[in-house]
Amino acid sequence: MKHITFYLDFVSPYAWLAFERLPEVLEGLSYSVEYRPVLLGALLKQHGNPGPAGIAPKRDWTYRHVTWLGHSLGLGLQMPARHPFNPLPMLRQALACSRDGSINRFVAGTLLRHVWQGGHDALDAQRLTALAAELEPQLQPDDADGARAKALLRSNTDAAAARGVFGVPAFEVDGKIFWGFDSLTMLRAYLDGDSWFGHDWDAAASVAQGLPG
Structure with a gap:
């Protein structure tokens, strides 16, 4: 059985799409999944990446694209009233x-x-209150001030960055990082034992840099 670490931030529409599609794409395989919330903004900042929302035409395209994917795949994705937003309350609630x-x-x-x-x-206050009530049976004891949840988020994000995660959703298995919703079929191929990963995985990333550093 292969173990997959799924890095996600709730602010990412592609994380939602990948979450919903993962069981179908990997149907028939023996695997386990560990879901790890991380702060996407911190990962982007580390690499000087403004993210799709930081580039106006890319923001427009991203929202059209994810809405189309949700429609075409029947996954029920609707853009929230405001986006991007600060995901910290939800990340900490999860943790x-x-x-x-x-x-x-x-x-x-x-x-x-x-x-x-x-x-x-x-981030509507009433909705966050309802969300907290829904998750209350899942809460761990001895963290009334939320300090443990904050520490876990920092630790998750730092560890993900150290593993080479630069965005979400990302899937780690056997030390290999698969990034993005569209990497799910590639992840499936790896878990299926596709021979491409025996040589071409490393060879494909060994191309010399053609621009000055």
């Missing part, structure tokens, strides 16, 4: 349900649906 930095699929799905279904404001 309040964790002792080791990982969350279960119920917690991940509850938070992703909160953002990506219905077209509502993800």
Whole structure:
């Protein structure tokens, strides 16, 4: 059985799409998944990447693209009333349900649906209160001030960056990082034992840099 670490931030529409599609794409394979919330903004900042929302035409395209993907795949994606938004409250809420930095699929799905279904404001106070109530049975004890959740988020994000994660969704298996919703079929091929990964994985990334450093 292969173990997959799924790095996600609830602010990412592609994380929602990947979350929903993963079971179907990997159907029939033996694997386990560990969901790890990370702060996407910190990963982007580390590489000087403004993200899609920082480039106006790319922002427009991204929102059209993800909405189309949700429609075409039947995944029910609606853009929230405001985006991007500060995902920290939801990341910390998720990790309040964790002792080791990982969350279960119920917690991940509850938070992703909160953002990506219905077209509502993800940070609306009443909705956040309802979200907290829904997740209350999942809460871990002894973290009344939220310090453990904050520390877990920092630790998850730092560890992900050290592993080579630069965006979400990202999937790590056997030390290999697969990035983005469109990498799911590539991940499937690896888990299926495609021989390409025996040589071409490393060879493809060994091209010499053609621009000055």
